[in-house]
Amino acid sequence: MNSKPKKLLIIGSSQGVYGGIEAFMMTIAKAASQWPEYDVKLCFKLTKGSIANQTLKQAANNSCNSVSYVNRGSLSLTKVIGWADILHVQNTPPDIIFISKLLGKKIFLTVHNWRIYTNRIHYTLWGISIKLTHKRWFNSNFVWNTWEPKEKSKNSEAFPTVSMLPQTWCEPSKRKGFIFLGRWIENKGIEEILKAYSLNKFDVKEHPLTILGDGPLKPTIDKLINELNLEGVKLPGFVDAKVKDEMLASSKWLLAPANTKEDLGLTPIEARSVGVPSIVTNDGGLPEAGGEAALIAIPGDVEDLAKWMKIAINMKDDEYISRSKIAKESLKNYLKPIEFYRHAYMANV
Known part of the structure; x- marks a missing residue:
């Protein structure tokens, strides 16, 4: 060298x-x-x-x-x-x-x-x-x-x-509800999430819905929540990294139901790093990001998303714990360590 x-x-x-x-x-x-x-x-x-x-x-x-x-x-x-x-x-x-x-x-x-x-x-x-x-x-x-x-x-x-992935941990038995992370823009599936959540009529204390972030769709989202008379929906806006990681780790499922030919989808990977499985859509690279532990819905289909959300909540503890473990451990074979770039640059110079 x-x-x-x-x-x-x-x-x-x-x-x-x-x-x-x-x-x-x-x-x-x-x-x-x-x-x-x-x-x-x-x-x-x-x-x-x-x-x-x-x-x-x-x-x-x-x-x-x-x-x-x-x-x-x-x-x-x-x-x-x-x-x-x-x-x-x-x-x-x-x-x-x-x-x-x-x-x-x-x-x-x-x-x-x-x-x-x-x-x-x-x-x-x-x-x-x-x-x-x-x-x-x-x-x-x-x-x-x-x-x-x-x-x-x-x-x-x-x-x-x-990027730097969260490392926070929460025991599966203490996790509750669903979480969405991201910018509030068209085709990210936020409206579908709210409609699907409404269809299921979940116990809001046991299965709350948290939608993190903000963006141009905020007036539309606020209006839809009022129209659906939804309870149990938390809208914290943008939060710092530590709070975001804690909220993600303490959620039972991540929701990433985009309908936009998503290139990859970072949030399912972030969720996997803390052992939280995802419900994603069969859209672009999302199934890859969600991994084998993910549940996969049809893009843009509210009823199908509602079905998978219901399946997720009714899942037996042993199956959920297994999916949580698979979600986290399978990242080892999916991600490249940062040192990969170090050696790649020099090996080809």
């Missing part, structure tokens, strides 16, 4: 807010900053009109000593790429990849999103970009199959991208 550290640039597009891709980038940057064979920079290429907010900046500064925010097509972007020996790029941004290739850099790519069939120019550029990379890692088999539907490249692999 060379004594001089390799310059590692972790870079991706961002709307200037803290999200799943940003969290993944920070996780890699924080770990790599402790590896002596690398000199690490973290860079967010801001989308048009975006400004990095304070939450993103604070989290980024806590993960890496060198953080930059650049605009697309800017001289600053070219300079930061020119600094690097190795780039770990998120998704398939043609500007980053083309410049990196012209400068003779090693490009590692994590693809978080399924391939969208959009206008011909973008579709073609994405297709060219991905082939210029040295290695590409897809965050689910679902995503991989949209990019390489027939023959899989020898330089490609599929495994989930995750």
Whole structure:
């Protein structure tokens, strides 16, 4: 191994807010900053009109000593790429990849999103970009199959991208009810959850429903709760990580019933890390994220979701404990340890 550290640039597009891709980038940057064979920079290429907010900046500064925010097509972007020996790029941004290739850099790519069939120019550029990379890692088999539907490249692999997972523990016998985690946007299944919960007429003390987060659908959700005259629904909004982890671990089931071709679904993985099984829909990468312990509903089907919620609550203790154990233990063979990236970068340089 060379004594001089390799310059590692972790870079991706961002709307200037803290999200799943940003969290993944920070996780890699924080770990790599402790590896002596690398000199690490973290860079967010801001989308048009975006400004990095304070939450993103604070989290980024806590993960890496060198953080930059650049605009697309800017001289600053070219300079930061020119600094690097190795780039770990998120998704398939043609500007980053083309410049990196012209400068003779090693490009590692994590693809978080399924391939969208959009206008011909973008579709073609994405297709060219991905082939210029040295290695590409897809965050689910679902995503991989949209990019390489027939023959899989020898330089490609599929495994989930995750951030720091919760480690809180609550005994299965003390867990209660259902929980949803996420931003309140269309097609995440929040409305279906409320309708399915209403159909079952659960004992709200024994089987409460917690919906964490907030977002553009809040007026719609508030109205629906009133229309359904629902009791037992808790809406804490956004909470800090410690509180979120405790609420997740003390819930009996996680709900992730999206109907939007979900690329992966981080929340079922977070739930599995604390032994909480999920009810997911057969949507995109969600069945992969939920694992073999998950119950799988039909996307957008309220009655089917209600059926699985009822099955979940009526499940015998021994079966639930078994699913809880499987949910947690099966993560060992599903996730890649962070050290995977350490060795992958250097083995291919």
